[in-house]
Amino acid sequence: MAETNLYDVAVIGAGPGGYPAALEARARGAKVLLLEKGHVGGLCLNLGCIPSKSYLDVGHKLAGFKALSALAEEPAALKLSWEKIRRRKDSAVSFLRGSIERTLKAAGVELVRAEGRFLSDKEIEAVSASGRRSVYAFRSAIVAAGTRPFFPPPFDAHAERLLDSDRIFDLSETPRRLAVIGGGAIGCELSCFFSEMGSEIVLIEKMPRLLPGEDEGVARLLQGSFEKRGIRVAVGATVEELAPQASGWKLRLAGGESLQADQVLVCVGRRAHAEGLGLEKAGVPETGSFVGVDGFLRTPARNIFAVGDINGLAPLAHAATAQGISAARSATGDLSRYDGSLVPRCLYTWPEVASVGLWKRDCLAQGIEIKAQRFFFAASGRALTEGETEGYMQILSDAATGRILGAQMIGPRVTELIHIISMAIRSGMGRGDFKGMIFAHPTLAEGIRETLER
Numbered sequence: 001m002a003e004t005n006l007y008d009v010a011v012i013g014a015g016p017g018g019y020p021a022a023l024e025a026r027a028r029g030a031k032v033l034l035l036e037k038g039h040v041g042g043l044c045l046n047l048g049c050i051p052s053k054s055y056l057d058v059g060h061k062l063a064g065f066k067a068l069s070a071l072a073e074e075p076a077a078l079k080l081s082w083e084k085i086r087r088r089k090d091s092a093v094s095f096l097r098g099s100i101e102r103t104l105k106a107a108g109v110e111l112v113r114a115e116g117r118f119l120s121d122k123e124i125e126a127v128s129a130s131g132r133r134s135v136y137a138f139r140s141a142i143v144a145a146g147t148r149p150f151f152p153p154p155f156d157a158h159a160e161r162l163l164d165s166d167r168i169f170d171l172s173e174t175p176r177r178l179a180v181i182g183g184g185a186i187g188c189e190l191s192c193f194f195s196e197m198g199s200e201i202v203l204i205e206k207m208p209r210l211l212p213g214e215d216e217g218v219a220r221l222l223q224g225s226f227e228k229r230g231i232r233v234a235v236g237a238t239v240e241e242l243a244p245q246a247s248g249w250k251l252r253l254a255g256g257e258s259l260q261a262d263q264v265l266v267c268v269g270r271r272a273h274a275e276g277l278g279l280e281k282a283g284v285p286e287t288g289s290f291v292g293v294d295g296f297l298r299t300p301a302r303n304i305f306a307v308g309d310i311n312g313l314a315p316l317a318h319a320a321t322a323q324g325i326s327a328a329r330s331a332t333g334d335l336s337r338y339d340g341s342l343v344p345r346c347l348y349t350w351p352e353v354a355s356v357g358l359w360k361r362d363c364l365a366q367g368i369e370i371k372a373q374r375f376f377f378a379a380s381g382r383a384l385t386e387g388e389t390e391g392y393m394q395i396l397s398d399a400a401t402g403r404i405l406g407a408q409m410i411g412p413r414v415t416e417l418i419h420i421i422s423m424a425i426r427s428g429m430g431r432g433d434f435k436g437m438i439f440a441h442p443t444l445a446e447g448i449r450e451t452l453e454r
Contacts (some may be wrong), residue, residue: 001116007033009331010124010138012116012277015042016317017308018048018144019100021324021331022109025142032109033136035116035126040100043146043309044317046093047166052090055169056189056348059196063350067387080197089169095298098365117401118278120173121301122207125278140303140331143291144324145277147270147309150289154242155181157265161244163192163265173198173262179251179261181239183210185347188222192349195231202232202259209235211353214345215360215408218353222410225351225390260306272310280424295337297327305331319343342422346415351390354418359424371431375451377411383443388412393451395421402430413444419449 009025011018014036022034023285030348067075086315104111114126114134120412124141126134149164157276161172165186174197180187183205191203203226206348209224210221223233233255241252247264272290283301284291292313297305304326308320319340329336347353363370376392377383391411397404424433439446 002180004139005033006139007031008139009033009328010116010136010141011035011144012124012141013144013146013308014040014079014100014104014111015144015146015308015320016044017146017320017324019104019109020145020321021142021307021328022104023107024325024328025332026107027107028328028334030328030332031046033124033138034104034109034111034113035124036111037113037129037390040104040111041097042144043166043336044320045100047169048238049317050096050187051169052165052186053087053195053348054092055085056193057086058085059193060350061304062196065197065342082171086169094097098291115276117276118282118284118304121282121303134380138189141282141305142324142327142331143277143279143299143304143306144308144320144326145273145310148225148273148313149266150271151266152268154239155264158242158244163263165265165267168265175261177248177261177263178202179259179264181206181248181264181266181417183207183233183235184212184269186267187265188226188349190267191226191231195226195229201230202234202261204234204237204239204253206238207235211347214353215355217394218355218408218410221391222349222351222353231415263268270309270315272312274310288337292364296330296335297323297338298330299441303331313338315344316345318444342426344415344418344422345419348415351388351411352414353410354414355406355408356418357404358408359408360396363396368405370396370405371399371405372396373451373454375433375447375454377444377447379450380444380447382444383412385442386412393447395448395451397431402432404429405433411444417445417448 006031010033011022012035014034022032026032065078067188091186112126114128116124116126119125124136134158149166151159178194178199178201180191180203183203191201195201209219210223238254239251240254243250249264249285251259282304284299291306291310292304293311299306307323307327309315323338326336326338344356374392374394378389383389404424434449434452439449
């Protein structure tokens, strides 16, 4: 028999968009229902951000070990255990899951382990793994159901046998030859890791360069770094044919070249995980790959919001969290416009890549005359002492007013440094405001002041 309960806010999905939304709504006094059919934490915690960063940390430390071995009296050998690497990742994931569950419980969020689907714009049906059905009424709902990997032709015909970003860490061993399809953030990070682990990598990107949309100079430097380490990068290339072989795959590129690989990793994008949600019953039409929203993250059904990857605005966990909090405020009576202009974009390769705010092309499109200043890590005392001198910082400012508009960085630990620029932009700081700041020496951060003094 169905059970009916009324909630102020119902949230579908306990990932980085959903559970912060639930916590924010609860903090504002709302009665909150959170539906999750799998593990809390969503893609980011269970299959994406956290697992990949655990593996990337191993790869980066291995690269450091190899560099350190060059200073040894005798060459040192290090044999890593794939199983121990996996257990280390699993331990971090398990701890963070438990932390989220305890936080939700302490806050008074009702977490229901079930798949949610809309019956209307006022009711949700929850179906548990055992088949039990419950019906919940709501005043507002927030959809944070995430996305699934996308396989375009010719990969779609073999999707079940190919690797994607959700399944890559299920491998029982490092592949000898790995073809990576897609030179975006995921493709670059995983190419970096598996190359360090000894795999022969070919990274294939159909656009003219890696990291489409990122600063051209940054992308060019990253490609050069990859190639120096033996990663083959094929840009402006597409796979026309894919055929299974006795021991792997045969790929034929558009130019006629044939490649062999033991495994093929496809990471060319994701699509909204909207099937089965019953959105049409709630008055939310199908709009293609993602669920359409307005500036307040509302769907056409104004009491239903969509946050995180499912809306296609920014496929980043921290963007999803900001959206979830914004939607929760709107859902509880304080209409809040989402501002994604200061979402940091970070890539955890080595060298790392990070950017925030405006790019040069944005400034040109807006008619803003800019001053672009650069500082290369080859001139940084800290970078020199640590042997990580690849890359640079570039800071953009308004040529007339000095106001800082954006930054693009590639180099050591720039995924941490970028937040200094985020704060500067948010605070309306200008080039001159950094002159009075004292940065410790030697640090990587002092490069920001040196950039703005050039």
